[in-house]
Amino acid sequence: MSEQIHFNQIYEGCVEPGKEPKKLYRSMYNGAITAVSYAEILLSQAIREYGAQQPVGYPDTAYNIPVIRCMSGEQVTKLGDLPPILNRMRAQIKEEKTFENMLLWGESTWYAADIIEALRYLKHTPENPIVQPPWTGFIGDPVVRQYGIKMVDWTIPGEAVIVGRARTSKDAKKIVDSLMAKGLMLFLSDEIIEQLLEENVKLGLDYIAYPLGNFTQVVHAANYALRAGMMFGGIPPGEREAQRDYQRRRVLAFIMYLGERDMVKDAACAGAIFTGFPVITDQSLGEDEQIKDWFVSEPDYEKIVQTALEIRGIKITAIDIDAPITIGPAFEGETIRKSDMHCGFGGQKTPGFELVRMMGPDDIEDGKVTVIGPDIDTIEPGGMLPIGILVEVYGRKMQEDFEPVLERRIHYFINYGEGIWHVAQRDINWLRVSKDAFSKGFRLKHFGNILYAKFKSEFPSIVDRVQVTIMTDEAKVLEMREIAREYYARRDERLKELRDEAVDTFYSCTLCQSFAPTHVCVVAPQRVGLCGAVSWLDAKASYEINPHGPNQPILKEGIIDEVKGQWSSFNEFTYKNSQRTIEAVNFYTIMEYPMTSCGCFECILAMVPECNGFMVVNREHGGMTPSGMTFSTLAGTIGGGAQMPGFMGIGRSYLSSPKFVPADGGLARLVWMPKELKEALRPQLEQAAEDAGLGRDFIDKIADETIGIEGEEILPFLEENGHPALTMDPLI
Numbered sequence: 001m002s003e004q005i006h007f008n009q010i011y012e013g014c015v016e017p018g019k020e021p022k023k024l025y026r027s028m029y030n031g032a033i034t035a036v037s038y039a040e041i042l043l044s045q046a047i048r049e050y051g052a053q054q055p056v057g058y059p060d061t062a063y064n065i066p067v068i069r070c071m072s073g074e075q076v077t078k079l080g081d082l083p084p085i086l087n088r089m090r091a092q093i094k095e096e097k098t099f100e101n102m103l104l105w106g107e108s109t110w111y112a113a114d115i116i117e118a119l120r121y122l123k124h125t126p127e128n129p130i131v132q133p134p135w136t137g138f139i140g141d142p143v144v145r146q147y148g149i150k151m152v153d154w155t156i157p158g159e160a161v162i163v164g165r166a167r168t169s170k171d172a173k174k175i176v177d178s179l180m181a182k183g184l185m186l187f188l189s190d191e192i193i194e195q196l197l198e199e200n201v202k203l204g205l206d207y208i209a210y211p212l213g214n215f216t217q218v219v220h221a222a223n224y225a226l227r228a229g230m231m232f233g234g235i236p237p238g239e240r241e242a243q244r245d246y247q248r249r250r251v252l253a254f255i256m257y258l259g260e261r262d263m264v265k266d267a268a269c270a271g272a273i274f275t276g277f278p279v280i281t282d283q284s285l286g287e288d289e290q291i292k293d294w295f296v297s298e299p300d301y302e303k304i305v306q307t308a309l310e311i312r313g314i315k316i317t318a319i320d321i322d323a324p325i326t327i328g329p330a331f332e333g334e335t336i337r338k339s340d341m342h343c344g345f346g347g348q349k350t351p352g353f354e355l356v357r358m359m360g361p362d363d364i365e366d367g368k369v370t371v372i373g374p375d376i377d378t379i380e381p382g383g384m385l386p387i388g389i390l391v392e393v394y395g396r397k398m399q400e401d402f403e404p405v406l407e408r409r410i411h412y413f414i415n416y417g418e419g420i421w422h423v424a425q426r427d428i429n430w431l432r433v434s435k436d437a438f439s440k441g442f443r444l445k446h447f448g449n450i451l452y453a454k455f456k457s458e459f460p461s462i463v464d465r466v467q468v469t470i471m472t473d474e475a476k477v478l479e480m481r482e483i484a485r486e487y488y489a490r491r492d493e494r495l496k497e498l499r500d501e502a503v504d505t506f507y508s509c510t511l512c513q514s515f516a517p518t519h520v521c522v523v524a525p526q527r528v529g530l531c532g533a534v535s536w537l538d539a540k541a542s543y544e545i546n547p548h549g550p551n552q553p554i555l556k557e558g559i560i561d562e563v564k565g566q567w568s569s570f571n572e573f574t575y576k577n578s579q580r581t582i583e584a585v586n587f588y589t590i591m592e593y594p595m596t597s598c599g600c601f602e603c604i605l606a607m608v609p610e611c612n613g614f615m616v617v618n619r620e621h622g623g624m625t626p627s628g629m630t631f632s633t634l635a636g637t638i639g640g641g642a643q644m645p646g647f648m649g650i651g652r653s654y655l656s657s658p659k660f661v662p663a664d665g666g667l668a669r670l671v672w673m674p675k676e677l678k679e680a681l682r683p684q685l686e687q688a689a690e691d692a693g694l695g696r697d698f699i700d701k702i703a704d705e706t707i708g709i710e711g712e713e714i715l716p717f718l719e720e721n722g723h724p725a726l727t728m729d730p731l732i
Contacts, residue, residue: 031267060140073238106270234640248276347430601649610711
């Protein structure tokens with residue numbers, strides 16, 4: 001009860017006595033009644049058609065119908081589970097028009113909308129999906145987890161849910177361009193989707209701008225946010241008030257309600273307010289339609305984005321980048337096909353390289369961008385040029401070890417540009433510039449402008465000066481590529497020395513604690529963070545940048561178990577930083593006191609008892625696994641900072657590390673993995689297998705879904721191929 005009182009303090013003063021927004025209340029009440037009635041009609045029809053035992057739920061989720069699972073804790077599995085829930089939602093729609101009742105009308109509307117949409121998915125199959133691209137409909141758990149780390153580290157600073165229709169399609173584009181440039185995740189519903197498509201705005205999963213659909217499909221923004229609370233925040237199903245508190249503090253969402261209003265949308269907005277999300281509309285509101293700080297009017301499109309950010313408390317650090325394209329993380333997943341390409345660079349079709357190197361203070365002119373060679377307006381569309389990207393930095397706290405850390409950021413920073421594409425690194429880098437970006441005026445100097453601005457803003461503690469040289473002159477690229485290769489070779493030798501035994505300090509990563517309060521990740525030279533995004537060098541650099549940040553040094557002191565990898569210093573750090581819930585951690589096994597798992601992990605490692613080994617599944621794999629669970633179900637079980645013997649989240653690259661669960665037998669224990677993951681990692685796994693004395697053909701002894709998805713199914717395959725796990729000591 002105390003939690004509820006504390007949470008409800010956020011509404012204090014929003015409605016003055018005697019000045020209740022009666023007209024708004026009336027609309028929200030009628031909308032809630034309409035939504036619940038519509039859900040009842042559709043549910044009755046579905047039960048008549050399919051029967052009460054018909055399974056119901058969204059695909060690619062462990063939460064079936066997430067609004068219900070989150071708010072009440074009920075795990076709906078069949079149609080017959082839904083009538084009593086809807087009856088309860090109707091019963092809480094009291095006719096008395098009060099603020100407290102308004103919140104409950106909103107909750108009922110969210111329940112009804114999620115039920116309505118789940119019923120639509122009764123007709124969904126992978127071969128005949130009910131929603132066609134670019135519309136997304138329901139967004140599965142793998143996508144939610146994919147962006148977890150960016151929500152945790154505030155790369156994605158908030159979520160904007162846009163409902164309705166802007167005055168013109170150009171207005172719609174202007175609003176969305178502004179939100180994308182600020183890095184927000186977007187959920188779009190109703191006519192604004194068509195408006196944006198008319199203006200050729202890039203939408204879809206790759207752009208973290210989700211065109212959900214129409215009418216009640218907007219609930220997919222709500223069930224996305226609620227699942228984030230369960231996945232990353234470790235909020236147990238049914239902890240309604242804890243979830244509302246989490247949404248208010250961590251999932252910084254707001255509703256932008258454009259165009260003509262209707263009562264069902266008004267009721268859905270009441271659901272947003274119930275969850276802690278304010279609503280900003282472009283419609284003028286009378287005194288009987290406003291709720292201070294919660295249902296607000298801003299008709300001026302020049303001000304509406306800033307107003308929304310201010311009301312929600314989202315702080316954006318403005319970066320002034322001299323480039324004619326929109327720049328933000330929304331475009332990081334953009335793909336530029338050859339037919340859309342104005343020009344390309346590298347990709348081993350032309351010579352290329354990229355290098356970050358530390359220089360002295362007298363060798364750098366801060367902000368200088370130099371282009372050596374022909375620019376992209378000198379070649380025919382579809383042409384190729386050599387590419388050399390040299391970023392030189394000076395900083396009083398800069399270290400040689402930080403060069404490759406900064407160098408890897410070139411990939412991310414360039415991909416933030418709309419119409420710019422970058423893959424790979426070092427001397428196999430590959431870039432493309434789209435026809436659209438070229439037509440807007442993008443030229444080679446803008447690569448330099450982007451890199452300068454991003455390095456200065458992202459690494460202010462170690463980077464004081466930056467200058468960038470972009471080369472397309474082939475002779476110059478070839479000359480500098482040899483120098484770059486000397487840098488790469490020296491770094492590789494240094495990395496070979498970076499073994500767990502060769503250092504006396506590992507680093508913590510508590511970045512995900514803002515989402516998973518009891519999770520403590522420990523990063524070592526031979527074990528990347530389970531999100532796959534934080535290496536030991538990354539963590540070391542992060543500590544230098546911010547000594548009070550999420551990456552803290554942990555000295556390896558007080559050895560307790562050398563084989564399992566337990567140190568008293570690790571235990572003390574973990575206990576103090578896990579809200580005193582995790583007392584012991586073994587670093588080299590998953591069978592006893594394994595490291596906790598947040599929710600951003602790339603893969604999950606799990607025991608397969610029938611085969612005396614382990615399976616691994618990546619978040620992109622949607623099928624069943626020998627654990628008897630899909631990735632989503634597994635992730636819902638072990639995430640949120642849980643310590644689960646026999647299960648653990650890991651980064652993909654950890655699979656090929658010499659320190660891959662050595663106390664359990666290492667790579668020899670791996671008996672199953674998805675075929676796609678196996679092929680993606682084949683070169684690294686073959687090398688790791690050879691180094692471990694298993695032989696390069698060991699990888700073909702690992703079963704995948706084409707062999708079977710149950711322990712008993714894959715066991716004959718393992719026996720036939722002589723898999724070593726079958727002759728190792730029993731796991732349990």
